[in-house]
Amino acid sequence: MSRILVVDDEFLLRVMLRDALEEAGHAVVLAENGRVAIDRAKTDRPDLILMDIMMPGLDGIDTCKAMKSDPTLGGIPVVL
Numbered sequence: 001m002s003r004i005l006v007v008d009d010e011f012l013l014r015v016m017l018r019d020a021l022e023e024a025g026h027a028v029v030l031a032e033n034g035r036v037a038i039d040r041a042k043t044d045r046p047d048l049i050l051m052d053i054m055m056p057g058l059d060g061i062d063t064c065k066a067m068k069s070d071p072t073l074g075g076i077p078v079v080l
Contacts, residue, residue, distance in 0.1 A: 001025060001026060001027055002026050002027070002047040002048060003026070003027040003028075003029065003044060003045070003046045003047050003048075004021055004026050004027070004028050004029070004046055004047065004048045004049070004050060005028075005029045005030075005031060005037060005040055005041055005044065005046035005048070005049045005050070005051075006018060006021070006028060006029070006030050006031070006050050006051075007030075007031045007032075007033075007034070007036075007037040007049065007050065007051040007052060007055075007060070007063070008032070008051070008052040008055070009032055009033055009052060009055040009056060010052070011032070013052075014030050014032070017050065018030060029044045029046060033055055033056070033057055033058065034055060034057060034058030034059065034060065034062065034063030034066075035057065035058055035063075037049070037051065037063055037067075038063065038066060038067060038070075038073070041067060041073050041076065042070075042072065042073065045076075046076060047076070047077075048076070048077050048078075048079070049067070049076055049077070049078045049079070050079050051063060051064065051078060051079070051080055052080075053080050060080050061080070064078050064080060
């Protein structure tokens with residue numbers, strides 16, 4: 001079973017993606033913004049990150065850059 005981190009500022013989109021991915025047999029972790037996503041990625045070590053680009057505060061691109069520059073997170077694939 002793979003663990004997927006879903007990052008989106010829209011609550012309904014997070015929930016819909018979570019439900020679909022869990023139904024497909026994946027474990028899902030949710031984050032509502034970039035800062036929370038970085039923390040969750042460090043603690044939950046996902047196999048894949050699905051992330052919205054446009055989010056308030058730290059957007060998806062800046063969040064991805066921060067993760068890729070971190071040696072502990074840099075190897076995790078990110079889909080924006």
